[in-house]
Amino acid sequence: MNEVLTLFKPRIWPLKNRGLSKANGKGGARLILLGTFGLLFWCGIFAVSWRVLIYFKGIEDIGDILGYKLLSMMLVVSFALLLFSNILTSLSKLYLSRDLLLVHSLPVSSYKIFITRWVDSTIDSAWMVIIYTMPVLISYGIVYKTGIFYYINTLIAMLCLAAIASAISTLLVMTAVIFIPASRMKSVFILMGILSFVVIYLAIRLSQPELLVDPEIFDTVMVYITSLQTPSSPFLPSSWIYDSIRSALAGATSNSLFFTALSLSFAGMIAFVLILLADAIYFKGFSKTQNAPARLFKSNVIGDRLFNFLPGPVRSFTVKEIKTFLRDQTQWTQIFLIAALVVIYVYNFKVLPLEKSPIKTVYLQNLFSFLNMGLALFVLTAITARFAYPAVSLEREAFWLVKTSPLSIRTFLWIKFFIYYLPLLILTEVLIAATNILLQVTPFMMILSTLTVFFVVPGIVALGIGLGAAYPDFKAENPTQTITSFGGLVFMIACAGYIGLVVLIEAGPVYNLFMAGIRNKFISLSAWIWIIGSFGLVLVLSLLAIFLPMRFGRRRLSQLLI
Amino acid sequence: MIELKDLTKKYGDFEAVNDLNLCVKKGEVFGFIGPNGAGKTTTIKMMGGILEPTKGTVFIAGINMQDAPEKAKSKIGFIPDRPYLYEKLSGMEFLKFTADLYGVSEDAFQATAYEILKDFSLADWGDELIESYSHGMKQRLIMSAALLHDPEVIIVDEPMVGLDPAAIIMVKALFRKLAGKGVTVFMSTHTLKVAQDTCDRIGVINKGRLIAIGTTEELQRAANVSETDLEQVFLNLTNNNERSSDPI
Numbered sequence: 001m002n003e004v005l006t007l008f009k010p011r012i013w014p015l016k017n018r019g020l021s022k023a024n025g026k027g028g029a030r031l032i033l034l035g036t037f038g039l040l041f042w043c044g045i046f047a048v049s050w051r052v053l054i055y056f057k058g059i060e061d062i063g064d065i066l067g068y069k070l071l072s073m074m075l076v077v078s079f080a081l082l083l084f085s086n087i088l089t090s091l092s093k094l095y096l097s098r099d100l101l102l103v104h105s106l107p108v109s110s111y112k113i114f115i116t117r118w119v120d121s122t123i124d125s126a127w128m129v130i131i132y133t134m135p136v137l138i139s140y141g142i143v144y145k146t147g148i149f150y151y152i153n154t155l156i157a158m159l160c161l162a163a164i165a166s167a168i169s170t171l172l173v174m175t176a177v178i179f180i181p182a183s184r185m186k187s188v189f190i191l192m193g194i195l196s197f198v199v200i201y202l203a204i205r206l207s208q209p210e211l212l213v214d215p216e217i218f219d220t221v222m223v224y225i226t227s228l229q230t231p232s233s234p235f236l237p238s239s240w241i242y243d244s245i246r247s248a249l250a251g252a253t254s255n256s257l258f259f260t261a262l263s264l265s266f267a268g269m270i271a272f273v274l275i276l277l278a279d280a281i282y283f284k285g286f287s288k289t290q291n292a293p294a295r296l297f298k299s300n301v302i303g304d305r306l307f308n309f310l311p312g313p314v315r316s317f318t319v320k321e322i323k324t325f326l327r328d329q330t331q332w333t334q335i336f337l338i339a340a341l342v343v344i345y346v347y348n349f350k351v352l353p354l355e356k357s358p359i360k361t362v363y364l365q366n367l368f369s370f371l372n373m374g375l376a377l378f379v380l381t382a383i384t385a386r387f388a389y390p391a392v393s394l395e396r397e398a399f400w401l402v403k404t405s406p407l408s409i410r411t412f413l414w415i416k417f418f419i420y421y422l423p424l425l426i427l428t429e430v431l432i433a434a435t436n437i438l439l440q441v442t443p444f445m446m447i448l449s450t451l452t453v454f455f456v457v458p459g460i461v462a463l464g465i466g467l468g469a470a471y472p473d474f475k476a477e478n479p480t481q482t483i484t485s486f487g488g489l490v491f492m493i494a495c496a497g498y499i500g501l502v503v504l505i506e507a508g509p510v511y512n513l514f515m516a517g518i519r520n521k522f523i524s525l526s527a528w529i530w531i532i533g534s535f536g537l538v539l540v541l542s543l544l545a546i547f548l549p550m551r552f553g554r555r556r557l558s559q560l561l562i
Numbered sequence: 563m564i565e566l567k568d569l570t571k572k573y574g575d576f577e578a579v580n581d582l583n584l585c586v587k588k589g590e591v592f593g594f595i596g597p598n599g600a601g602k603t604t605t606i607k608m609m610g611g612i613l614e615p616t617k618g619t620v621f622i623a624g625i626n627m628q629d630a631p632e633k634a635k636s637k638i639g640f641i642p643d644r645p646y647l648y649e650k651l652s653g654m655e656f657l658k659f660t661a662d663l664y665g666v667s668e669d670a671f672q673a674t675a676y677e678i679l680k681d682f683s684l685a686d687w688g689d690e691l692i693e694s695y696s697h698g699m700k701q702r703l704i705m706s707a708a709l710l711h712d713p714e715v716i717i718v719d720e721p722m723v724g725l726d727p728a729a730i731i732m733v734k735a736l737f738r739k740l741a742g743k744g745v746t747v748f749m750s751t752h753t754l755k756v757a758q759d760t761c762d763r764i765g766v767i768n769k770g771r772l773i774a775i776g777t778t779e780e781l782q783r784a785a786n787v788s789e790t791d792l793e794q795v796f797l798n799l800t801n802n803n804e805r806s807s808d809p810i
Contacts, residue, residue: 006662018651104611283631
């Protein structure tokens with residue numbers, strides 16, 4: 001036990017060493033800023049869920065059922081998130097962390113190393129999900145006027161959910177590493193990506209969200225209500241947690257305790273099995289991981305000749321950038337995840353029950369199309385944050401090559417920009433066009449949204465590359481670490497502001513143009529001036545969004561000492 | 563003290579180490595040399611219990627590494643070529659961390675930690691975070707940590723990388739001093755001068771096979787080289803290896 005506790009020390013001691021770190025001054029301010037935003041977000045979730053639950057409570061007969069269904073959906077999604085997040089974290093903590101060679105050379109049993117890594121991975125992957133589901137669960141407690149038992153029970157139940165999800169993911173990871181040769185680690189990542197996709201897809205399908213908005217497909221209200229009451233699946237651990245929390249909400253303490261005990265005993269049992277398995281196979285898997293990684297695709301997909309038209313240094317960086325991107329296994333899982341999210345995003349537009357709305361369909365279709373433009377740009381921001389923002393940091397220790405090469409930092413950054421700009425532009429345009437087709441919008445709205453996106457995408461990509469260059473983290477082990485930094489936060493805020501401004505500036509003129517089209521009315525000269533001025537302003541804003549962050553990034557990166 | 567029996571490691575179809583048999587006596591400094599990719603680091607990793615052999619056995623102080631890895635590892639001071647150190651710990655905290663895992667008592671730690679840091683010219687840096695250390699200082703810190711529990715065997719991969727000349731001289735003298743006290747040192751290196759100056763015997767590995775073993779003089783004879791320079795011996799032996807695969 002002492003050894004297990006000692007193995008935790010490298011994780012705990014740095015917390016008390018914060019004062020010794022050179023970056024402490026900046027770190028404190030950043031921590032306060034990040035903490036404030038985190039707290040605001042937490043309060044926002046609490047306010048929204050409290051308001052929604054009060055509304056549900058006010059609906060006669062089915063109010064409680066809706067509330068419980070929402071709870072069930074949230075728990076299924078949380079469980080899926082925990083599973084997915086832990087697959088990636090445990091793979092990294094158990095097999096890929098840089099300190100593993102040191103730890104395994106120490107006279108400690110491999111199962112003890114496993115225990116510390118597993119606990120570490122569980123905390124890392126679960127803390128955010130637990131913290132941000134708490135405001136929802138607390139609002140349930142307040143709206144349903146529960147006692148202290150509910151809060152304690154819910155906390156224990158959620159911790160069980162995190163432990164169970166982590167144990168299942170780690171079991172999968174440990175088994176996969178043994179059966180798939182570790183020299184094909186990339187294959188493991190792809191497998192994990194596919195698994196994650198399936199898990200998320202199933203989680204969403206299992207929660208049957210469309211049932212909430214379309215009661216008319218049922219013959220009677222009773223069938224609708226019965227359908228809402230159907231539990232997700234008795235074999236899902238999230239269902240036990242749901243039953244426990246729901247019983248606590250309804251005041252059925254013994255029933256609630258039964259399901260909490262069931263979750264606790266399952267968590268204990270699976271943890272026990274996991275440790276037994278780890279004792280048998282963890283070291284074997286770790287040993288296999290050290291084999292020289294074999295390439296999955298040996299053919300040279302990106303031919304060097306393809307970029308022959310570019311000058312030497314530009315060509316070499318372009319080819320290197322594309323090759324390393326395609327060969328970096330950490331990119332693969334994320335690509336699968338993004339593909340899954342895009343599919344679900346587009347699918348949501350397909351099932352929107354617009355025709356049942358009391359508002360005129362053509363108006364609603366085009367309103368959604370306009371709002372969708374902003375939404376798609378937020379999706380783009382998330383993807384840019386994951387891929388383009390860490391692009392400079394991913395140079396890691398090899399950044400000295402950039403500094404010493406006969407290539408200016410400006411050119412280096414523009415190469416990065418164009419590599420990400422083209423695929424992201426295509427992705428966003430496809431997203432916009434596909435959703436517009438599903439919404440059956442007017443040609444005017446189709447042209448407007450595709451054109452707006454065409455001008456906004458380079459701004460967002462430039463914000464990603466520029467701010468990523470201004471706040472590089474060459475020591476980050478994976479790209480997701482960079483985006484949770486101060487620079488990442490600045491990027492997110494800048495993008496949200498930029499997108500918000502574009503939508504705000506265009507809203508008035510678009511409404512005027514659209515309504516004039518529908519009502520066959522002429523547009524006055526002053527309105528035309530307003531419209532042209534607004535679109536001109538968006539254009540200027542987009543140009544500023546491209547050049548300002550790129551210049552800022554170039555200046556900061558040029559001054560950086562390595 | 564160190565015994566490798568039929569040690570083999572395959573990466574897929576590639577044999578990184580092939581039927582390696584070797585015995586290193588107590589108090590001996592053994593040099594392990596070979597070209598890049600010859601299998602030195604793979605061998606060292608198997609000896610350190612970090613990598614599982616495909617076949618064969620590693621005995622450290624008579625303990626089978628596969629049967630009792632913790633017991634065997636407790637006898638070793640392991641110094642990898644590219645050590646990872648927890649950057650947010652101070653040097654002293656890192657020593658405390660390893661001391662706890664090797665079962666060094668608090669009293670023994672208090673008595674030795676500062677002295678060891680002093681020996682490696684790190685006494686003034688003990689309370690600084692490792693992130694502020696230079697590469698050479700990190701290398702010296704990992705050596706300090708490896709010596710803290712009085713190991714019976716030292717396994718070291720490329721010990722001189724990143725060290726300044728004064729530190730190289732100090733480390734060479736330290737290995738000899740430890741050997742004098744009965745500690746076995748197994749050292750992989752590319753610096754032939756270091757091997758020549760420090761080691762009692764040298765093993766040459768190429769393409770996963772041990773192609774020669776002996777004192778510098780024995781290797782010179784085996785390689786038909788009259789000069790005292792080990793470089794020519796190394797080149798002759800590794801080039802001749804294409805013709806013969808049996809250890810000399």
